[in-house]
Amino acid sequence: MKDIFLKINEAILGANNILIATHEKPDGDACGSALALALYLQTLGKNFQIFSNNKAPDFLYFLPLIDQMTTDVDVFNKRWDLVICVDxxxxxxxxxxxxFAVRSTIINFDHHATNASYGQLAVVDVGASSTAEVVFNFFKAISYPIDRKLASCLLxxxxxxxxxxxxxxxxxxxMAIASELMKKGSKIHQIFNHVVHNKSLGGLRLWGMVLSRIQTNQKLDLAYTYVTADDLINYQVPEEEIDGxxxxxxxxxxxxxxxxxxxxRGFTKASIRTKRDDIDVSRLALAFGGGGHQKAAGFSLPWRLEEVNGKLVVKD
Ligand SMILES: [Mn+2]
Incomplete structure (x- = not known):
């Protein structure tokens, strides 16, 4: 993998204007990986922008350069020498x-098995826990000294x-990479407080409400519950409060x-989880046109569900 990392670095060093792009509804890995690369580009003195179709969740606003992420599609009207896609x-x-995708030179850093290795220079490592791990390996390959800020993005x-x-x-x-990032001065408990211990009072009350609605299906060995768009409005919490x-x-x-x-209003999204090794929830998701992994998957339905007499029924 070292060769391709060196080629990627050559491409970065040879470019002046670089766009970093990540997926919609960016999560900790999308933002952490994008911002780690942005810090590198900033050190190199490159002109860069970071794009995602949606704003990063508030709890990630402790990350450096995150206020430079944009949702403005005007970035696609500018001339970029290189586009780096992450996650x-x-x-x-x-x-x-x-x-835009066809006429641009694209670098692709990812760890999803569904990534078809698009782009001229792609590193899709499905054995990596996260894109951050792939980006860490990139910095190691080019012997770039990771400092505390960059370590916090990757961690x-x-x-x-x-x-x-x-x-x-x-x-x-x-674990070895996390340990090395901690050695650079990144504080794991502080990051944990930002990304996990971040619920508001309204958020906790909403969780309580959702937990009180749990229903079960013995035959399917399933426990399920729901949260509605109205719940978010009633408890005055953003959608990210139901993450986790x-x-x-x-x-x-x-x-x-x-x-x-x-x-x-007009659709329902389902998330499925199991702890068992002998159950593949992605097969259930696939049956409804969704996808995912063996232990974590999901699908969408073009209908609104509603609880009637303790049962979830299709409404429209
Ligand atoms: Mn990821």
Whole structure:
């Protein structure tokens, strides 16, 4: 992998104007990886911008340069020598316009198995816990000295994508990299406070409400519940406050599969989790046109569900 990393670095050194793009609704890994690379470009004195179709969640605003992330599609009208995509399994997931994607030189850093290695220079490492881990390997390959700020960006990506080192993607390598990032001065407990211990009072009350609605299906060995767009309005919390709720449901020990329905006006999104090695929830998601991993998957339905007499029914 070292050769391709060196080629990527040559491309970066030879470019003046560089666009970093990441996926819609950017998470800790998307932002952490993008901002780590942005810090590098800033040190090199490059002209750069960072694009995502949606604003980063508030709890990530402790990260350096995050206020420079833009959702303005005007970036696609500018001339870029190079586009670096991070954590985006396709150019459309990064919202690059088709014609723009075709005429641009693209570097692709990712760890998703569904990434078809698009772009002229692609590093898709499905064995990596996170794109942050891939970007770390890039900096190691080019012998770039990682400082505390950059380490915090990468550790945020690793911490969020591994669910605080608890998901099965956490490897010996992941732990070694996290340890090295801590040696650079990054404080893991502070990052954890930002990305996990960040619920508001309204958010906790909403979680309580959603937990009180849990229903079960013995035959399917399933526990499920739902949250609606109106709930978010009533409790005055942004959508990011329900991040982690489906993983919290998964702490249940007397059911094998858990599901959280997010019900919006005209559609419903379902997230599925299991802790068991012998159940593949991505197959259930696939049956409804969704996808994901063996233990974490999801799908969308073009209907609104509503609770009637204790049962979730299709409304429209
Ligand atoms: Mn990721």
């Amino acid at each position: 985006a399994s396709s150019t459309s997931f990064a919202h690059l316009p088709d014609d 945020t990506g690793i911490l969020t994508d591994t669910g605080g080192f608890s998901h099965p993607n956490t490897t010996i390598k992941t 709720l489906v993983n919290f449901l998964n702490v249940i020990s007397d059911y094998s599969v858990v599901m959280l329905f997010k019900i919006d």
